[in-house]
Amino acid sequence: MSRVITYAEAICEATDQCLAADANVYLMGLGVPDPKGVFGTTLGLKERHGARVMDMPTSENAMTGVAIGAAIVGMRPILTHQRLDFALLSIEQLVNQAAKFHYMFGGEASVPLVVRMVIGRGWGQGPQHSQSLQAWFAHVPGLKVVMPATAYDAKGLLIAAVEDDNPVIYLEHRWLHGTKGEVPEEPYRVPIGEARRLREGEDITLVGISYMTIEAMRAAEVLAGHGISAEVIDLRSLRPFDAETVIASVRRTGRLLVADTGGVTGGFGGEIVSQIVERAFDRLICPPRRIGLPDIPTPTSPALARHYYPRAGDIVTAVMEMLDRGPVAMPPADGPLDVPDPGFTGPF
Amino acid sequence: MSRVITYAEAICEATDQCLAADANVYLMGLGVPDPKGVFGTTLGLKERHGARVMDMPTSENAMTGVAIGAAIVGMRPILTHQRLDFALLSIEQLVNQAAKFHYMFGGEASVPLVVRMVIGRGWGQGPQHSQSLQAWFAHVPGLKVVMPATAYDAKGLLIAAVEDDNPVIYLEHRWLHGTKGEVPEEPYRVPIGEARRLREGEDITLVGISYMTIEAMRAAEVLAGHGISAEVIDLRSLRPFDAETVIASVRRTGRLLVADTGGVTGGFGGEIVSQIVERAFDRLICPPRRIGLPDIPTPTSPALARHYYPRAGDIVTAVMEMLDRGPVAMPPADGPLDVPDPGFTGPF
Amino acid sequence: MNPSGVTAVSAETALALYRTMRRIRRVEEAIVERYGEQRMRCPVHLCIGQEAVAAGVCQALEGDDQIVSGHRSHGHYLAKGGDLKAMMAEIYGKASGCSGGKGGSMHLIDRAAGFLGATPIVGGTIAMAVGVALAAKLRGETGIAVAFFGDAAVETGIFHESLNFAATHRLAVLLVCENNLYSVYSPLSVRQPEGRPIVALARGHGITADALDGNDAEAVHVAALDAVESLRAGDGPVFLEFATYRWREHCGPNLDNDIGYRAPEEFEAWLSRCPIATHRARLLNDHRVEEGVLGDLEEDIDKEVRDAFTFAEESAFPPAEEMSTEIYASESR
Amino acid sequence: MNPSGVTAVSAETALALYRTMRRIRRVEEAIVERYGEQRMRCPVHLCIGQEAVAAGVCQALEGDDQIVSGHRSHGHYLAKGGDLKAMMAEIYGKASGCSGGKGGSMHLIDRAAGFLGATPIVGGTIAMAVGVALAAKLRGETGIAVAFFGDAAVETGIFHESLNFAATHRLAVLLVCENNLYSVYSPLSVRQPEGRPIVALARGHGITADALDGNDAEAVHVAALDAVESLRAGDGPVFLEFATYRWREHCGPNLDNDIGYRAPEEFEAWLSRCPIATHRARLLNDHRVEEGVLGDLEEDIDKEVRDAFTFAEESAFPPAEEMSTEIYASESR
């Protein structure tokens, strides 16, 4: 049975079902049992699952080590971070330890661990509450990295991540928590490593990462009005990354644009572009493009942040250039640019 | 006056001169004043500069914060890590704080900080003593990233880094410490952000990063024997990165191969390839290639490590393919593959 | 000056403490009143209820002493003499803000006032204060460094690493922990061992440490004076834990007792121990300050705060080009 | 069994302690003898001189207790019952190694023996032991978790974060610090405050803690027995600091007194307090064990060690394909 629920509710439901299905699953994170429940993603879980739903001290590094230790002996921890920026304190444990445990012990141990990290945006989140460093995790063998863009995938990928025997970094963009979608009630899995085509098209392939998939869909709509048929692929997983689906699409369309929530320079877009160039060079009509953040820390003032984040309009403009078409007018964005939806009034 | 000295000696001399030139410079790191002097790069400095040359507790994160605090008030700290892998504990301070301090305070503060990190290799360094994560730092606006490959650049880039008003990540490959080169005695600067052409060529551009520049030079020699003229560019800086020099070269040669000490997937090679494709698409004769580490943690056994690291032969093979030429026999590597030179007998 | 003998500081000092606290309070109340207008578009962490710590400690500092803080920094910034207009403009995201609008409430700075910066990663600035103290030691300078942080910060590794280093080198750093019992909505009980006072952690590191009432501005101030004296004497770092309480929600302008993470009785008990009201009463009763003097001072503050908001509101937003400046400091010296 | 009353343990236990220590020593001496052949091509951190801690603690553990360690882990691995042949093969980089050759000396594991793994990032495994204890608590299991680490590990943030969490949840984790005075070549004095014993750090966290002679196997064992009893009773974590000394260089097979970071007198004094020699004397004198018994036992050990080296040397290297296996665990359950 499917209903329309929010992305945050989908995460909560997936967690609930994982906790119910397997006594080895536990959930830990700052504020997990508190009245706000990590943007609503953990509400009610403490009441239903007791000791396996825990708050924690502000000790991101050790708590990651604790989760690894528990995972080694068969628990399946889910660790949440209200911002990716805070999780940077735990990089040593994630990258030196969790990612390599299985390999460096010759397969004798594994770390079935899910680490949720929220990528902040808007309302003055600024330099230390908004980083989108998926490129880092995608660079590390031994980790898996998923970035669901829809409520459906939020649930399906979380269940798949919890059931995976490896450390999975699960990145959720703050502007997706309130978005809604059809989500089946029963547990289901979205396979890690599979991209999804959200829209078919002929002229260009738009690859969206996380929230930028939403902007890519908006752009495709606008482009359709100008007679341009854009295919939209929601990447969903960065490691492993579904090169085949992207390549098959680009071989048909001859054009590629990657829209990423992270920085362009050294970002994951470069990996996608490189693999496409390596494997579909002969089919490329024009050089692929990458859209993402400029080489600048996140400014806090809304007057600056509005210029910082690329939007559908930037995708449209880039596509028009790639197709040698003149510039088109985008409908002006309505309302403030630093909130996910009009209902959001701050402060976090 | 120039002499032939080692890369390690060049680092030591640069540090010595910086300490002598500016009372605000100080050097801190595990074992800095000890008898081994961080692979010989800090020998004698304690004796000459006293209190400004310090050991430290195994507290990589706080010591980075301490360096930032000192830097804000005008000191110019040099912090050393005997392995990049240990410095992962300080990512939060480096990336959230040091990289963003100048920007997020509207230019009111700056962090003139140099962080040296050694990239290990060979003699069973294994999964936690050999990571080459330059791609991470190169992804972060506010940081600068340099990777000298020669003794000359080791000195010149270190002095430039110490004199720079920004946080500079200075990455030194363990297999370079013992290499020798002409180094002027007097202080000099190698500008951060400038690549260097080490060898001119017509048929292909080989971009080397750090130690892989040495392998690229070896490959170019072998290729010359087969009538192939390879241009070799030592990238030297990753952020900012000298796209112009690389593009100018590739526009001439029509072919690009990047040889990196880090992992290929999500690595910095993807950035170089993407920029070349974006800006020299029309001049590319064949798709660019990237050579680097496979998607695997570093194995410890020499029997596995020998297959793990790409060498000149792999570059040659790739180039032959790119030029549609048959495979060539490489002279077999002589001696063990897990030591930088025959003089190295372990254990570190 | 201190006729009754009951209070520990002079009337002048007591008045200065009052001024500082009342000013912080008024600024934050004005934020509360106007946050709903949605023109302060950044997270704000108000310190209403905790003003005595900022006031009492900063009053003990000299011009060359420097401080750092975390997410809840308005009080520290103001108490140290940070520019109010620049702070309000920063919160409004304006070019005239202390960080040019790039930082917002969580990234205040006023170098001239010795406020070296605040950043909101819990524990993240503690090591920086230690670094400032190290610099002073290497240079033979006399200023001391101060870090303000909350009870959650003592759970971070960097806190301990910093204390160990500061103790090893006997650095002149004052570590000020404002223990307001909560980290966001999480009580101490789910984060720290029962029966282990925070101050014990500092003592474990061999650091001189004390735990005091953080709602008594004079007590805070006297403890800070002692600490500063010991720091200037080169006796190594000092740690002070102050018990206090945040009245409003963790982040934002509202009261949040409705959401149920803290008991109404607890809240009421702390309200009744308002650091400003009790200190005001003491000024009148013990220090014999005239009501009129306080009234004038309060009016001055109210006016200054109104002016600062007007300044902030009327200031221009940074132009788009500003986004791309100040990413790197001057390319070389 | 303990006729003289002087010793704290039974002759049987004392003999077992001797066997464990002597075995560790012999294994490492053999590494010393043969490291120069350059067939053990990985860093090795020998624990010669420190054997009593590993032996005394592990002797107090049961089958379902589990331990983790750091870079200097050979002794802990062997004392906990780790497979010697698999360890030597691992150091030789062979497919028959306990980690298939992928880990080397710094990454030992023997799940069957309750040795959950060692990794060489200082402090990095302490939190894992706490996690193992958390898992036991959540599952209602009785086994305890043990972390072995050195005196530098107490300088790491993760050490303190781990202790705070373990104390908060009263987890059954035993924290064993082997204080051998040095971190690589750096003495305690440049890393930690003078006059602050390491054990004070644990006490600061409200954790039961004691500091003992780490070269007296019986004393170590008795302390560990007490700790284990308290842990099994649910009384929360226990911290034990053991004073001991590493004889050989930090990393590698050699003596390194020539490089001058430690005083010859210090070295000599510790040599004279060899945990094995003193314990052997005690076996003979106090426990009245016959010299012949010890001789037989020593011969057994020597043979076992020879065999293990032969096994390691004769084992095959992993084939090239092995490099690309075990990057990820089974794709799903």
Ligand SMILES: Cc1ncc(C[n+]2csc(CCOP(=O)(O)OP(=O)(O)O)c2C)c(N)n1
């Ligand atoms: C490293 C890190 N983890 C988590 C957070 C989220 N966070 C913001 S404020 C806060 C609570 C801090 O509590 P405390 O230190 O007691 O200060 P208070 O808010 O009570 O003044 C947390 C957990 C953060 N900013 N940094």
Ligand SMILES: Cc1ncc(C[n+]2csc(CCOP(=O)(O)OP(=O)(O)O)c2C)c(N)n1
């Ligand atoms: C986080 C980290 N920093 C630095 C190192 C380098 N290192 C390896 S062993 C060691 C010394 C550890 O000393 P201690 O904990 O006292 O153990 P011991 O070697 O004396 O047994 C250091 C600093 C490391 N492995 N990890």
Ligand SMILES: [Mg+2]
């Ligand atoms: Mg608090």
Ligand SMILES: [Mg+2]
């Ligand atoms: Mg030691």
